[in-house]
Amino acid sequence: MAAQAEAAVRAQAETVRRLKQDKADPDEGTRDYGPKQMAIRERVFSAIISCFKRHGAEVIDTPVFELKETLTGKYGEDSKLIYDLKDQGGELLSLRYDLTVPFARYLAMNKITNIKRYHIAKVYRRDNPAMTRGRYREFYQCDFDIAGQFDPMIPDAECLKIVHEILSDLQLGDFVIKVNDRRILDGMFAVCGVPDSKFRTICSSVDKLDKVPWEEVRSEMVGEKGLSPEAADRIGEYVQLHGGLDLIEQLLQDPKLSQNKLAKEGLSDMKLLFEYLTLFGITGKISFDLSLARGLDYYTGVIFEAVLLQQENEHVEELVGVGSVAGGGRYDGLVGMFDPKGRKVPCVGVSIGIERIFSILEQRLEASEEKIRTTETQVLVASAQKKLLEERLKLISELWDAGIKAEMLYKKNPKLLNQLQYCEDTGIPLVAIVGEQELKDGVVKLRIVATREEVNIRRESLVEEIRTRTSQP
Amino acid sequence: MAAQAEAAVRAQAETVRRLKQDKADPDEGTRDYGPKQMAIRERVFSAIISCFKRHGAEVIDTPVFELKETLTGKYGEDSKLIYDLKDQGGELLSLRYDLTVPFARYLAMNKITNIKRYHIAKVYRRDNPAMTRGRYREFYQCDFDIAGQFDPMIPDAECLKIVHEILSDLQLGDFVIKVNDRRILDGMFAVCGVPDSKFRTICSSVDKLDKVPWEEVRSEMVGEKGLSPEAADRIGEYVQLHGGLDLIEQLLQDPKLSQNKLAKEGLSDMKLLFEYLTLFGITGKISFDLSLARGLDYYTGVIFEAVLLQQENEHVEELVGVGSVAGGGRYDGLVGMFDPKGRKVPCVGVSIGIERIFSILEQRLEASEEKIRTTETQVLVASAQKKLLEERLKLISELWDAGIKAEMLYKKNPKLLNQLQYCEDTGIPLVAIVGEQELKDGVVKLRIVATREEVNIRRESLVEEIRTRTSQP
Numbered sequence: 051m052a053a054q055a056e057a058a059v060r061a062q063a064e065t066v067r068r069l070k071q072d073k074a075d076p077d078e079g080t081r082d083y084g085p086k087q088m089a090i091r092e093r094v095f096s097a098i099i100s101c102f103k104r105h106g107a108e109v110i111d112t113p114v115f116e117l118k119e120t121l122t123g124k125y126g127e128d129s130k131l132i133y134d135l136k137d138q139g140g141e142l143l144s145l146r147y148d149l150t151v152p153f154a155r156y157l158a159m160n161k162i163t164n165i166k167r168y169h170i171a172k173v174y175r176r177d178n179p180a181m182t183r184g185r186y187r188e189f190y191q192c193d194f195d196i197a198g199q200f201d202p203m204i205p206d207a208e209c210l211k212i213v214h215e216i217l218s219d220l221q222l223g224d225f226v227i228k229v230n231d232r233r234i235l236d237g238m239f240a241v242c243g244v245p246d247s248k249f250r251t252i253c254s255s256v257d258k259l260d261k262v263p264w265e266e267v268r269s270e271m272v273g274e275k276g277l278s279p280e281a282a283d284r285i286g287e288y289v290q291l292h293g294g295l296d297l298i299e300q301l302l303q304d305p306k307l308s309q310n311k312l313a314k315e316g317l318s319d320m321k322l323l324f325e326y327l328t329l330f331g332i333t334g335k336i337s338f339d340l341s342l343a344r345g346l347d348y349y350t351g352v353i354f355e356a357v358l359l360q361q362e363n364e365h366v367e368e369l370v371g372v373g374s375v376a377g378g379g380r381y382d383g384l385v386g387m388f389d390p391k392g393r394k395v396p397c398v399g400v401s402i403g404i405e406r407i408f409s410i411l412e413q414r415l416e417a418s419e420e421k422i423r424t425t426e427t428q429v430l431v432a433s434a435q436k437k438l439l440e441e442r443l444k445l446i447s448e449l450w451d452a453g454i455k456a457e458m459l460y461k462k463n464p465k466l467l468n469q470l471q472y473c474e475d476t477g478i479p480l481v482a483i484v485g486e487q488e489l490k491d492g493v494v495k496l497r498i499v500a501t502r503e504e505v506n507i508r509r510e511s512l513v514e515e516i517r518t519r520t521s522q523p
Numbered sequence: 524m525a526a527q528a529e530a531a532v533r534a535q536a537e538t539v540r541r542l543k544q545d546k547a548d549p550d551e552g553t554r555d556y557g558p559k560q561m562a563i564r565e566r567v568f569s570a571i572i573s574c575f576k577r578h579g580a581e582v583i584d585t586p587v588f589e590l591k592e593t594l595t596g597k598y599g600e601d602s603k604l605i606y607d608l609k610d611q612g613g614e615l616l617s618l619r620y621d622l623t624v625p626f627a628r629y630l631a632m633n634k635i636t637n638i639k640r641y642h643i644a645k646v647y648r649r650d651n652p653a654m655t656r657g658r659y660r661e662f663y664q665c666d667f668d669i670a671g672q673f674d675p676m677i678p679d680a681e682c683l684k685i686v687h688e689i690l691s692d693l694q695l696g697d698f699v700i701k702v703n704d705r706r707i708l709d710g711m712f713a714v715c716g717v718p719d720s721k722f723r724t725i726c727s728s729v730d731k732l733d734k735v736p737w738e739e740v741r742s743e744m745v746g747e748k749g750l751s752p753e754a755a756d757r758i759g760e761y762v763q764l765h766g767g768l769d770l771i772e773q774l775l776q777d778p779k780l781s782q783n784k785l786a787k788e789g790l791s792d793m794k795l796l797f798e799y800l801t802l803f804g805i806t807g808k809i810s811f812d813l814s815l816a817r818g819l820d821y822y823t824g825v826i827f828e829a830v831l832l833q834q835e836n837e838h839v840e841e842l843v844g845v846g847s848v849a850g851g852g853r854y855d856g857l858v859g860m861f862d863p864k865g866r867k868v869p870c871v872g873v874s875i876g877i878e879r880i881f882s883i884l885e886q887r888l889e890a891s892e893e894k895i896r897t898t899e900t901q902v903l904v905a906s907a908q909k910k911l912l913e914e915r916l917k918l919i920s921e922l923w924d925a926g927i928k929a930e931m932l933y934k935k936n937p938k939l940l941n942q943l944q945y946c947e948d949t950g951i952p953l954v955a956i957v958g959e960q961e962l963k964d965g966v967v968k969l970r971i972v973a974t975r976e977e978v979n980i981r982r983e984s985l986v987e988e989i990r991t992r993t994s995q996p
Binding site: 082088091103105107109113133135137140166174207211325326424426440443444447455460461 | 555606669799803929
C-alpha cells in the first residue's frame with residue numbers, strides 16, 4: 051500500500067505541475083462540454099434526431115472500440131490517423147474512426163440485409179486539431195444510413211432530402227450540397243487516359259480542389275504522381291464543370307464520356323436522382339460538381355458533401371461558418387468485406403459533422419444577448435425566516451413526488467435575498483416561500499420572479515398552480 | 524497502393540476467418556445495441572434524466588480518454604483494470620474508468636466550486652465480463668453529483684432521494700439502500716485495534732461481506748492480512764449490525780465508539796441524515812449497515828449502495844435481477860488532488876449502474892407478449908397501382924415538410940399487400956394511399972391499419988387528419 055500511495059502522490063504532483071502550465075486538457079484536440087455547451091449541443095441533437103425519426107429510422111449503438119483488423123484497409127491514406135489501444139493482453143483494439151465501418155460490421159455479423167438506422171456517437175482521429183474551426187480529435191458524428199437492395203436512387207434522394215431538412219432547420223445560413231458519382235469520376239479518369247492503377251491516387255488529388263487551385267492539383271498529378279500532362283489537362287476541363295440537369299444532359303452527349311460504360315451508368319443515375327430531387331423541391335441547393343471526389347476508399351456510387359457558404363456581411367475571422375458540414379454516399383461493397391461468403395448489402399448514407407455546427411451556434415450565441423438556461427427548474431423552495439429547513443425539505447419532497455422540477459439552497463438558514471438572486475441567475479421562474487404564518491394558514495406564498503408578484507396558494511393546489519404557470523405555450 | 528491493398532485483403536481474410544468462428548465481437552465484454560435494445564435503453568435513460576432534471580441538475584460531458592496520470596492512484600486495487608491507449612506519440616492516455624475522477628478534474632481545471640450536474644456516458648474496465656448478469660467491459664454510468672460547501676447532509680440526503688425515485692419509477696422490484704460512513708468505519712477499525720496502516724486493506728475485506736460469509740472474511744483478515752484474531756472478532760461484532768435510527772442511537776451510546784472522534788462525527792451526521800430521510804418519507808427502504816465499505820479510495824464520508832432484492836416467485840436462474848444497481852458517497856478530497864493549491868471542493872454523488880437494469884428489462888420484455896416499436900413512423904405513403912412513384916415522392920415530401928413522420932417502400936412499383944404487411948410488421952398505424960382516381964378527385968385514401976377502415980381525405984386536410992389520429996392521448 052505504501053508504494054501505491056507514493057505513486058499516487060507522484061502522479062498528483064505531476065498533474066499539478068501540468069495544471070500550473072495550463073496543460074490540463076485530457077488531450078490536445080479534445081474538450082469538455084460545460085452546461086452551456088451541452089444546452090446548445092442538445093438543441094442541435096434534438097433537431098437532427100427529429101429529422102431522422104421523421105424519416106422512420108431506428109437507432110443502434112456499437113462499442114467505442116473495434117478489433118483493429120476491422121478498421122484496417124477501409125480508409126485509404128487516412129488509416130494512419132486511427133487511435134490504437136495498448137496491447138494489455140487479449141484482442142488488439144482500435145478506437146472507431148467513423149460510424150460507417152462499425153455499421154457494416156454490425157450488418158454482416160447479424161446477417162441484416164435491410165435496415166434504416168441512425169447512430170449518433172463520438173469517433174476518434176489523430177488529426178491536427180483546429181479547435182476554433184470546430185476540428186477535434188474526438189468528435190461526434192450523426193449518421194443516417196439505408197441498407198438494402200432497392201430500386202435505384204430512391205434511398206439516395208432521401209439522404210439528400212435529409213441533409214436539406216437539417217441544414218434548413220438549424221438556420222446556419224446559405225448552403226450548397228455538391229453531388230457527384232464515383233462511377234462518373236472513374237469513367238472520366240479512364241477517358242482522360244489515367245491508368246487503372248492510378249485511379250485512387252488521382253482521385254485523392256481531385257479531392258483537394260475545394261482547398262487549393264487547379265494549378266497546384268495539376269502539378270501534384272503530373273509531378274508527384276507521374277500522370278501525363280495531357281491526361282491532367284483533360285481532367286482539368288471536366289473537374290471545373292458544375293451545374294444541374296442541363297450539365298448531366300450535356301455530358302450524356304459528350305462524345306468520350308458517353309462511350310464509357312461506368313460513366314454512362316453514373317450519369318443516367320444522376321439524371322434519375324435529379325428528377326427525384328425536383329419532386330422533393332430541393333434542386334435549388336444541389337450542385338452536380340465534377341470536382342467532388344471524397345477521400346474514403348469505400349464509396350462506389352453517388353457521393354455528396356454539404357458546404358456552408360460565406361454570408362455577405364461576414365468578416366474573415368468568422369470563417370468558422372464556412373466549409374463542409376455533412377457528407378456521404380453509396381458504399382455497396384463494404385458489408386461484403388465482413389461477410390464470410392462476401393454477400394453484399396448495398397448501402398447509402400449521410401454523416402452530419404456536428405462540431406462545426408456547434409462552433410457556429412456557440413459563437414452566434416456569445417455574440418447575441420440571449421441568455422441560455424442550463425436547467426429546467428420550475429420552482430425554488432425558499433423560506434424568509436430561520437429554522438424552516440425541515441418545512442422546506444417536506445415541501446420540496448412533495449413537489450418532486452408530483453413531478454415538479456424543484457430546487458432549494460443547501461443551507462439551514464439561507465437569506466431570502468440570496469434565494470431570489472439564485473433564481474435571477476439561473477432563470478427559475480417561480481419561488482415557493484414557506485413561512486410560519488403561511489404554515490398556520492395552510493398556504494404557500496408563490497412569487498413570480500419576473501414580475502415580483504406574490505400570491506398565496508392553498509397547499510393542496512400548489513402543484514397544479516406551478517404546472518399551469520410553467521406550462522409551455 | 525499495392526502494399527496497402529494487400530494488407531486490406533489480408534485483414535479481410537482474417538476478419539472472415541473470425542466471423543466463421545463466431546468471434547466477431549469487437550471485444551469480449553462489449554456489445555452492439557440493436558434497435559430493440561436501444562428502445563429499452565432510451566426508456567431507462569428517459570426516466571433517469573427526468574429525475575436528474577427534476578432535481579435541477581445541469582449536464583456536462585468529458586472526453587472518453589483522460590491523461591493516464593489523471594487516473595493514477597484514484598482507484599486502489601482496481602487500477603489494474605484501466606484500459607491504456609497505445610503510445611503513438613503525444614500524451615499517454617487512458618480510457619475513463621468512471622465519471623467521478625473526470626468530474627473532479629473538470630472542476631479543478633475550470634475552478635468551479637459549486638455545481639449540481641449529471642453526466643451519462645460509457646466507462647471502461649478490463650474486468651472479467653459476465654454478460655448475462657449485465658457486467659460488461661464497456662458500460663454506461665449515469666452520475667449525479669453535488670459539489671460545493673454546504674450545510675451537512677442536505678445534499679447527501681438528496682442523492683438518496685434520487686436513487687429512491689429512480690428505482691421506484693423503473694419498477695424493478697423490491698430494493699434496499701444500504702448506508703454507512705467511512706468515518707464510522709475508520710473509527711470502528713481504530714477502536715477494534717486495527718493499526719492505521721491496515722485501515723484500507725481491512726476495509727477491502729469488509730467490502731466482500733455482501734458476497735462471502737463472515738468466516739471467510741475473518742480468515743482473510745487474520746491469515747492474509749495479519750490482523751490479530753481479537754481485533755477481527757471485535758470487527759465481526761460490529762459489521763453484523765444493521766438497522767435505522769435506533770441502531771444509530773445505540774452506537775452513539777457505545778462505550779468504545781462514542782470515545783472515537785471520527786466515529787462520533789460520522790454517527791451524528793448519520794443521525795441527521797436519517798432525520799432528513801424521514802422528512803422525505805423514504806426510510807422504509809434505507810438500512811444503516813456497518814458492513815457496507817465500498818472499494819474506491821476516494822470516499823471520505825457517507826457511502827451508500829442500492830441493492831435489488833430477490834422476488835418471492837423468482838427462480839435461481841433469474842438472479843440477474845439481484846444485486847447492486849447504484850452506489851455513491853461523499854468524496855471531499857478528490858478535487859483538491861487536481862488543484863495546484865490543493866483547494867478542496869466537497870462533493871457527494873450517486874452513480875446508477877444501468878447495464879444490470881437493461882438486462883432485467885430486456886429479459887422481462889422477452890418473457891412478456893409486449894411488442895416494442897423501434898420507430899415512431901405515423902404513416903406509410905403507399906400506392907395500389909403501378910407508375911405512381913413520382914406521386915408517392917411528392918406526397919411524402921409534403922408530409923415530411925409538415926413534420927409528419929412518414930415512410931415509403933423504396934420500390935418503383937411495390938405491391939399493396941407488401942406495403943400493408945410492412946405496416947403490420949413495424950407498427951405503423953396509418954397508410955396514405957395514392958391512386959389515379961384519388962389524384963383526380965384531389966383526395967388521399969387514409970387506411971387505419973388496426974381496423975382496416977378506409978376514408979377519403981381531401982389532400983389539404985391530410986396533415987391535420989394524420990396529426991389528430993396519431994396524437995398521444
